[in-house]
Amino acid sequence: MTVTVLSCADLMEEAQRDYAALPIQTQAGNHVQLRNLLMLSREGLKTARVLLEKFEKNTGALEELEPHLRDLILVIADDPKAMADEMQAWPLGMYVRVVTLWQEATQAPEAQDSDS
Numbered sequence: 001m002t003v004t005v006l007s008c009a010d011l012m013e014e015a016q017r018d019y020a021a022l023p024i025q026t027q028a029g030n031h032v033q034l035r036n037l038l039m040l041s042r043e044g045l046k047t048a049r050v051l052l053e054k055f056e057k058n059t060g061a062l063e064e065l066e067p068h069l070r071d072l073i074l075v076i077a078d079d080p081k082a083m084a085d086e087m088q089a090w091p092l093g094m095y096v097r098v099v100t101l102w103q104e105a106t107q108a109p110e111a112q113d114s115d116s
Contacts, residue, residue: 015039021078022105024098030082034098036106040076048075055099062092069095076102 021033037048051072058064070087073095077083087095 020106022102026082026086028082028085030079030086032082032086033078034073034076034102034106035078037076044075048072051075066092066095069099072099073102 016039019036019038021035021039023031023033025031037045040048051068054068055065055072058068069092073083073087074080
């Protein structure tokens, strides 16, 4: 019986493909990946979840949203410095738009019905 040896590099590549990031380009021309929650470190995941909860709970308190959304984007970005520079002049609507697109792009696909 032959046992197939799994390559951690191959598995990581597969995970990155399955749990894809949202790629964006900053106005300065930097390419930043807004990573899927499942591809964050444990600490990053915990921080992102707390920030997402604050975002979902404070939808009526607009003045409180911006710092939470900014921090969330910095946690999920693979290049936080490039994103911090980019976000300096963003209005609240831009933060909401980017986070919404990121959520849509990185959510896990729904399971198919097995009735077919």
